[in-house]
Amino acid sequence: MLFYRGGTDDAECDAKNREASSRALFDPSVKTQQNVAQSPRKMAHWRAQARVTHFVINRPGDLKTFLWMNIMATSDQRPATSAQPETATASTTPQTSPLVMRIIGAVALAHLINDLIQAILPSIYPMLKASYDLSFTQIGLITLTFQITASLLQPWVGYYTDRHPNPLVLPVGSICTLIGIVMMSVVGSFPLILLAAALIGIGSSTFHPEASRIARLASGGRFGLAQSTFQVGGNTGSAFGPLLAAAIIIPFGQGNVAWIGLFALFSLGLLYAISRWYRAHLNLFKLKAGQAATHGLSRKRVIASLAVLAFLVFSKFFYMTSLTSYFTFYLIEKFDLSVASSQLHLFLFLGAVAAGTFFGGPIGDRIGRKAVIWFSILGAAPFTLALPYADLFWTSVLSVIIGFVLASAFSAIVVYAQELVPGNVGMIAGIFFGLMFGFGGIGAALLGYLADSHGILFVYTLCSYLPLLGILAILLPRTK
Template sequence: MSTTPTPSASARAGAPAPAATSATSGTALQILFSVAFVHLLNDCVQAVLPSIYPLLKQEFALTFTQVGLITLTFQCTASLLQPWIGLYTDKHPIPFLLPVGMCVTLLGVGLLSVAGSFPMLLVAAGMIGVGSSTFHPEASRVARLASGGRFGFAQSLFQVGGNLGSAFGPLLAAAIIVGRGQGRIAWFTLFVLVAVIVLVGVSRWYGSHLKSAVRKSAVHAGPGLPRGRVIQALTVLALLVFSKYVYMASLQSYYTFYLIEKFHVPVGTAQMYLFLFLASVAAGTFAGGPIGDRIGRKRVIWVSILGAAPFTLALPYASLFWTGVLTVVIGLVMSSAFSAIVVFAQELVPGKVGMIAGVFFGLMFGVSGIGAAAMGHMADVAGIESVYRMASYLPLLGMLAALLPKMEK
């Protein structure tokens, strides 16, 4: 008798694979859009903080250094916990950590609306950061689990939700808070409550798919590189994140101050320029992941970081019109890298999806916070324009992308 499997037997033997991909055939779009939507709400609330810096600076008589310390407090609490949360939940998944962490953000936003002193502002910023640190690793894991194998697309969709939130945050802050007082910040607790409700449903889906997630991570083979080569590649990726987000911190934290001081535009106009920049970041992020799926993530990383250098070098010497144009181009080009970097790193270290997401999201927040604090001090000492002259050279570190291994077949 022949022992060749029949088609039906072969289909039964391969049956676990489709079940392991997602709840639907291909990408579980409902879950992907849910985590992207919550990422939008989460980062919209976070973007309110730098958007109201001019208000806080005036009301509490803050220096640029103190403004940088607020950003540093938020970014550090948002970064230091993320790798550890990701590492722990790789071994012991906690689906309902998602809505619980968002509740911490809720408390932070409420405190920010009633804070009466600089230390209380720091505590509120820290609580918002803690909520962020619990959200990003687990939400990134859910996005990958629901990707159906389209990892770049899923990561970009998840990330673009956050970018859109960051873009709309300043507009909503201008419409709701600016000119009306600190107490109006409390309106943003409604955004966080919606996020908590959505995350309860996402957590239930995630909990029901934990077994398939464990099974996929167990059979996923790595790139077959020596340990030293993997460490070298991760170090290069970390340096690229450093160059990208220190520069981005200079735009997100001080762009409005730069426009007001150099071009004497009103706060509302400066907020519109910031919105244009953040919207371009969202567009570039959405494009980066699918392009990386198609042409290779290393190429996207290379072009995204180094390709922004001519524009960053020209920015400090541009007129108001060309400043707006250049920042939009910089946002489009530089933002396409992060999704590719995260997926590239996850493929280097399979089975550690949460830890890698936590490390790189945490590195993003930590580097941004340190960069913002350092640039705030530089602005106090040498003037706000010096920040953009010094930071313009950072994208040249994109040349390090040549050291990354080529893993695409």
């Protein structure tokens, strides 16, 4: 088949090339000559026509294959500037969705509501203890039931949804939370309280892996920004949960827990809207889930790196628990502050935690996750070591610095782990959120025992050495 280049315009070129194509179809003696046309607009068309004609010459009569080659040749040369739907293809080039801040913001808001509801549960323990004459052992069983469903289920939920993604997992989990909240407002026995706590935990265990996955999918490659924005929503909810409980539940009794159901109902609608966006981008997620690791690390090195990250999470959340659970008691005992004043210092610390969480992700996108992990844990050590010996002013200053520096680590740890094990975004998020809850719960119990037996000042002196475990970050390989 001959391609003519010397015509005066595109119409003349088209006419001559159609004539040459017709002769080539019926006359096999015509040889294919590959010349480059002068009209750029016609290059893709001619290339496709040449391939189709050549195939028909060699395999006459195969209409099915002819049509297939024609479709593929045309689609391969589609202009890059044309509008394309956001669907995944079997291309060997990795596809990334654009940054969708409205989805990331919506997921962060849902995280705020989820963790706000979680934080309300321990806030009403004194009320439940007085109403049902519960022992501390029974209070511990409520926490254990919640932690088992909220923490231990998360990796399994993430593992399953990595392989069988379902956009309805999020709204279904929110329904479990809503049922648990309503039950908690009306139940009259200890076993039903346990069931309500378990349902709230199930809602949390389904939320974190899936919501973290969606935040990553909407990140446009800015994984640290997406993860930190998502995480700061949860920190904000955890901070406001006790305040909300003190305002609308504690003064009025157990029945007012039902008002928290309005937050769960709003979250249900929000998560359903998010799930619709997720469904529209599900093919893109499936393509990404099938991508192989590009870091070139052996399986043994990956497992060792995940173990190091687990130790870093341990050091971070054991120390964070000492502040979130017992900082007010420390201030009251050492500086003779009132409860209200100690709560103000705790609020400043939690505000610094939220700020550190937000800024840690984007910084990791710029300078690398390993650098952020190294600085945020080991870098906090000088301040934690100084805290037990500081006066009230410097205690407040140091707590803000410690909160900001330590909190910047978590989003970097999660994203770093997801880069180590690509295609298992949900499982990795579930593991590390589960570790966060698990280490926090174990740490609170253990540090409470140490405070009873050795005093609260001993607890802060002992915990001040935990950030030194950040030296283990030197064992992490560089992935970015």
